[in-house]
Amino acid sequence: MAGAVLVTGGTGGIGSALVRHLSAEGWAVSFTWRSDGAAAEALADETGAEAIRLDLADRAAVAACAEALAERDASFAALVHNAGATHDALAATLDIERAAEVMQVNLFAFMALVKGVVRGMTAARRGRIVAIGALAAARGTVGNGAYAASKSALEAYVRTLAVEVGRRGVTANVVAPGWIDTAMAGDAASGLAKAIPAQRLGTAAEVAAAVGFLLRDGAAYVNGTTLTVDGGLGIALAASK
Numbered sequence: 001m002a003g004a005v006l007v008t009g010g011t012g013g014i015g016s017a018l019v020r021h022l023s024a025e026g027w028a029v030s031f032t033w034r035s036d037g038a039a040a041e042a043l044a045d046e047t048g049a050e051a052i053r054l055d056l057a058d059r060a061a062v063a064a065c066a067e068a069l070a071e072r073d074a075s076f077a078a079l080v081h082n083a084g085a086t087h088d089a090l091a092a093t094l095d096i097e098r099a100a101e102v103m104q105v106n107l108f109a110f111m112a113l114v115k116g117v118v119r120g121m122t123a124a125r126r127g128r129i130v131a132i133g134a135l136a137a138a139r140g141t142v143g144n145g146a147y148a149a150s151k152s153a154l155e156a157y158v159r160t161l162a163v164e165v166g167r168r169g170v171t172a173n174v175v176a177p178g179w180i181d182t183a184m185a186g187d188a189a190s191g192l193a194k195a196i197p198a199q200r201l202g203t204a205a206e207v208a209a210a211v212g213f214l215l216r217d218g219a220a221y222v223n224g225t226t227l228t229v230d231g232g233l234g235i236a237l238a239a240s241k
């Protein structure tokens with residue numbers, strides 16, 4: 001179903017894999033970036049993608065971007081919300097301002113961007129919306145309160161969206177990675193490989209491939225689901241309870 005796709009957080013580990021994978025699959029990719037202009041420019045040069053500077057924590061900037069997207073002549077056939085923020089602290093000691101920023105980047109920015117692209121999708125009777133969630137949404141992990149809450153809310157929102165837009169040829173799904181070898185996972189993650197049935201961390205390219213599948217015509221009947229990409233970690237944790 002290739003067409004135009006918007007990817008948030010395009011210069012990150014999974015984000016840059018998404019930009020490369022979707023460009024290679026024939027999508028006309030636009031991606032947002034926040035802090036690394038040189039990386040954004042290099043990625044745009046390499047893939048032919050369009051780079052859009054956007055701080056997703058800036059609510060007014062996100063609203064303005066969503067409005068601009070809605071007014072584009074050519075509407076987006078797909079949206080992939082990949083950018084993600086974290087604030088690691090014990091649940092009872094969370095800094096509420098920082099927790100709110102996590103909610104803004106992970107959830108509210110996504111809701112605003114959906115507003116910007118969904119009308120064009122429903123009018124065209126074709127569209128794919130994918131949000132990158134996290135296995136952490138379904139697990140209790142020390143220090144993950146704000147992040148897990150935001151990703152869990154993201155899943156609940158996507159389920160609702162899926163029901164509302166499904167009749168108009170649009171699907172909405174979540175891809176929930178386990179431990180993926182990127183900057184966000186950090187050095188500690190390599191020590192966790194033994195607990196993962198696959199005995200290794202996942203790669204950003206493997207997450208991008210799962211998203212790529214959901215964007216294809218053949219995935220038209222997959223709607224409102226969470227596709228876990230975790231090397232079997234989630235099911236192993238559930239079994240060891």
Ligand SMILES: NC(=O)c1ccc[n+]([C@@H]2O[C@H](COP(=O)([O-])OP(=O)(O)OC[C@H]3O[C@@H](n4cnc5c(N)ncnc54)[C@H](OP(=O)(O)O)[C@@H]3O)[C@@H](O)[C@H]2O)c1
Pocket residue numbers: 008009010011012013014015033034035036054055056057058081082083084085105132133134135176177178179180181182183184185
């Ligand atoms: N790696 C894992 O093990 C793992 C596991 C589960 C879920 N995930 C999810 O996968 C997604 C991608 O993460 P990653 O592993 O690729 O980590 P990453 O390399 O750290 O990328 C995170 C991306 O989010 C962007 N971002 C953060 N705050 C932003 C803001 N205020 N405005 C705009 N962009 C912002 C970053 O942009 P800047 O670089 O400009 O800050 C970066 O592009 C995230 O949603 C994350 O929650 C990752």
